Amino acid sequence: MFGGGGLNPRKMQQMMKQMGIDVEELDAEEVIIRTADEELYFDGAEVTKMDAQGQETYQIVGEPSVRKTGADEAEALEDADDxxxxxxxxxxxxxxxxxxxxxxxxxxxxxxxxxxxxxxxxxxxxx
Missing domain, CATH: 1.10.8 (Helicase, Ruva Protein; domain 3)
Known part of the structure; x- marks a missing residue:
């Protein structure tokens, strides 16, 4: 994002703080992103919240499991699980x-x- 590939992490944090960017690691257990066709399910992902001048940005690092969504599949799961x-x-x-x-x-x-x-x-x- 900032092109600081060779900087050490402490130096990068100091620079970001000087620019008014607060970075916080979140202890997330799971992250789910729903679209019209599927869900991206991240279990145990690393989540970072960045606040730059009041604008919050979330970064998710991890490998998602993809689940299809739709009424037919939801009904099938309910029928199989009753x-x-x-x-x-x-x-x-x-x-x-x-x-x-x-x-x-x-x-x-x-x-x-x-x-x-x-x-x-x-x-x-x-x-």
């Missing part, structure tokens, strides 16, 4: 009914499906 089997009943609900009623998980799942996922009705039916 924690349920093919029946649409969440595994956590099956475990709750199985524990409360003292039955196997397969029996609990069947009764939950019969009761459209209603936990109270399933437990009542099994007790």
């Amino acid at each position: 924690g349920s089997d093919d029946g649409g009943i969440p595994d956590a609900d099956v475990e709750i009914v199985a524990q409360r009623a003292g039955v196997t998980e397969s029996t609990a799942r069947e009764v939950l499906e019969e009761n459209d996922g209603d936990l109270a009705a399933a437990v009542s039916q099994l007790e």
Whole structure:
């Protein structure tokens, strides 16, 4: 930026301070830059904030991971991550009914499906 390739870092800091440029290293855990088509995700990047006459500039040093964005992909992630089997009943609900009623998980799942996922009705039916 300043063409000071051979200067030592302390000397460079002194020169920048004389010119009214404050430099601060930020302890950033992650940086995400979103565009219309993708996200650039920096994990553990080095981030430097420079303030020159009231104008703040951020410099990010690191290798980003690229993630595509879009409604179709977001829906696919939600569907894959809902924690349920093919029946649409969440595994956590099956475990709750199985524990409360003292039955196997397969029996609990069947009764939950019969009761459209209603936990109270399933437990009542099994007790």
